[in-house]
Amino acid sequence: MFSIYELLVAFFSLALRGFFREVKSRGSHKIPPSGPVIFCVAPHANQFVDPLMLLTNCGRRVGFLAAKKSMDKPHIGIPARIMGAIPVVRPQDLVKAGKGKIYMDTENPLILKGIDTEFTRVLHFRALIKLPQEAGAFEVVEVLSDTEVKIKRAVEGKEAVALLSSEGGTSYKVIPHVDQADMFNAVTERLERGDCVGIFPEGGSHDRPELLPLKAGVTIMALGAMYKNPDLNVQIVPVGLNYFHADKFRSRAVIEFGDPIQVPSELVAQYGKGGPEKRAACAILLDTIYTSLKAITTTAPDYDTLMVIQAARRLYKPPHKRLNLDQTLLLSRRFTEGYLKYRNDPRVQDLTGRVLEYNRLLSYYGIRDHQVQRTAVGRLWALSRLLARVIELLVFAFFGLPGLVLTAPIWHTARRVAAAKMVEAKAGSSVKIWGKDVVATWKVLTAVFLIPVFWFLYTLTSFLVSYFILDLGRRPSLIVTAVIATAIPLLTWATIHCYDHGADIFKSLRPLWMAVVAGSSAQPLRDMRQDLAERIARGIDELGPELYGPDFHSTRIVRAEDVDYGLRLSQKLRRGEGFQTQDFRWDEVDEREFSDDVFLFKDETRGVVQGVWGDVRQRRARSL
Structure with missing residues (x-):
């Protein structure tokens, strides 16, 4: 059991x-x-x-x-x-606003004085007095009176001194000491x-x-x-x-x-x-x-640095290679290590500026990095693929629509609840940037609560319609109800998979559309991407052995020959020469891979086909 x-x-x-x-x-x-x-x-x-x-x-x-x-x-x-x-019991969960204002004693740096305060009632040994604006917190050693308290260490820091020296004092919060x-x-x-x-x-x-x-x-x-x-x-x-x-x-x-x-x-x-x-x-x-x-984690000192590292990783990855989650994670980790070690190097600083400019240009065009190379295709070919993709998307939409309609109240409510909780979390924290750390939690919690509720309502509705409106009788109505009750979870699961595949296809539509209506206008973006990829590859060849020692080349996640071959393919593609039969083919794709709509090239370094443009599943490879 x-x-x-x-x-x-x-x-x-x-x-x-x-x-x-x-x-x-x-x-x-x-x-x-x-x-x-x-x-x-x-x-x-x-x-x-x-x-x-x-x-x-x-x-x-x-x-x-x-x-x-x-x-x-x-x-x-x-x-x-x-x-x-x-x-x-976390002390931060017991924080309360202190009554009155406080200021520092000019003669004794270990004494804080209060105006209209009640220190003997709200403070105690080892409690913390926290200043606004994250200016500091001070541990209480002794409560001398309602308006005077002794702290463990002298007031330090410009912000803390400024607040406690301001005319009329400053507001404060009390964090009680908790015996754990x-x-x-x-x-x-x-x-x-x-x-x-x-x-x-x-x-x-x-x-x-x-x-x-x-x-x-x-x-x-x-x-x-x-x-x-x-x-x-x-x-x-x-x-x-x-x-x-x-x-x-x-x-x-x-x-x-x-x-x-x-x-x-x-x-x-x-x-x-x-x-x-x-x-x-x-x-x-x-x-x-x-x-x-x-x-075993991938972290960065700030959000902008994280964006630069992720962009550099994408630019470095050869177009004919598929990286699974393990390889993607390890590559991000190595880029982070290298960036943090060499971020003051003029070459790295110059490259960082170029990557940031590239990201801004991507925002201007409204596309993502992995979509850039797909704009360098012939208009007729792009039009045919665009029409094929639209048809595929409509097929997935057709099969996923019933489940989407049934689950719409659930995901809509989950998004609303999560958005409200995100705002609430951000307002109640001094360390959160947006409050996104609560979003997935509340989406899952809301869905877990609503799914059985709506499953019961849909099941009950099917019985009521069958028995009272269609007048099928009790036994047939129960059979219909049982079938629908069984079908709803299966339909929901099928809708999720239709969403996965449909989203992959949808991502490929914009670059195809750009290739049809204005393929040449994205040429500066493709040129910039190619230049950045070459600069990053050279930088890794120069700094990699210095960072990881003589074993760098034998422990590379992406082999040097794969990088060189990928750059040659990108150059051909940038010039519109990427669609030779010997270079470009379609093949079946494993959905578990990180293959969010990338080109599929023949890997001449190993004689195998790797990569994909979209999540197309064809049982036999065919040449274009």
Whole structure:
């Protein structure tokens, strides 16, 4: 018999399969099959979807640390408690606006004074006084009176000094100190039983392109449990979550498990000494965890950098090569490493400016990078392919329309709810950029709630129509109702696949249309793309060996001969010579690959055909 936990995991797995087009797991063989494990997951970019990603891919039972504020909500708390979640009272969830204004004592930098304040009522030892505009927070050492409080460290920083020196003082917020002893004891008990605990060391979810500073809680859990029980061997497994458009329906994701971190006994002994030694032990282990997470995640210091890196990766990929999720992720990671190391190099800075200009030109034309080369085709050929694609799209629309109509109230409501929650999340956070980290969560939650509701309504309606309006009788009406009740889930699943294939075809229409009506007008864009691809290839040839050593060429994700051959193909295509029978063919495409409408060329370096323009499925290759 299946347990409730296993049934919920199966249900969550089905929900994720409905939302994501592909979820790939890497390194799951590294997970210890038994014994206490702390799964350390980052980046926390998809709120409640992130824990589901781990639960459905790790093969072990995991109890996550979850904010008590979230677990107090029935739709989150009930399944979370069934899954063994451990509630955590987060200080940031208890933040309150302080009464009155505060300012700094000019004679004693460790004293803050108040105007119309009630420090004795709202402040206590180790509480935090937080300034607006993220100017700083100060720990309370002693409450001297309603209008005077002593802080742990002197006020520093221009913004903090300016606010606390302003006439009339500044507003502030109070963050109470929370004793987490019960939570740490609960974690220790789990680990002593040989169970698994999941934690997001960044704290709350966010949509920033870089990792947030890690909290030390995970180190206290591991070191504290092993110090309390010397026979305990707690292993920390870093888990990297990498999303391709995390907030979008039918996007892709990769969950990667790193090598387990063995906690050294020396650190446990150092932790047990307390004081500075304890803090030093936690810092060493936290640094090890951070390094491990950086190795299995793709992050950038800011959004603009991320856009440059992704654009450079696309420009570098040869048109005749297909890269799967693993290769795409690893290539992005290497581009990030190289960019961060050489971003002050004049050559890299010049290339960055050119890539940004190329991105702006793409926006002007209203097309994406992978569509650029498709504008360099003959008008008659483009017109024939355009008509064929429109027909294909109409076929998918015909078969997908019934399911689309039935599910329209669901996805429309899910989008509205997610948009509202995104605005709410952004307003309540100082670290979120847009609040996109909650979008997928609320799309999934809304759909999970509405799908059975509408399934019941449609089933009930079919019975009422059959029995009362069509007067078929009870038995035939029940048969019709049973058939419809069975068909609705199948129709919904078929609609999702029609959407996948139809979206792939739809992406290829715009460049075909441009080729028909104004193919030559995109020539500057094709020239710029070719120039950038050549510059990036040269830069990698020069800097790659310097960054990765003499083994660079043997460990390349894209072989040097593939890059050279791809550049030659692109040059021919740019000049309108890309459609030779020996170079260009159609072939069947595996939908799991990253083949979102790219050309299919014959790879002369290996004698095989790779790539695709669109998601066309033909059983036999044919020459053009």
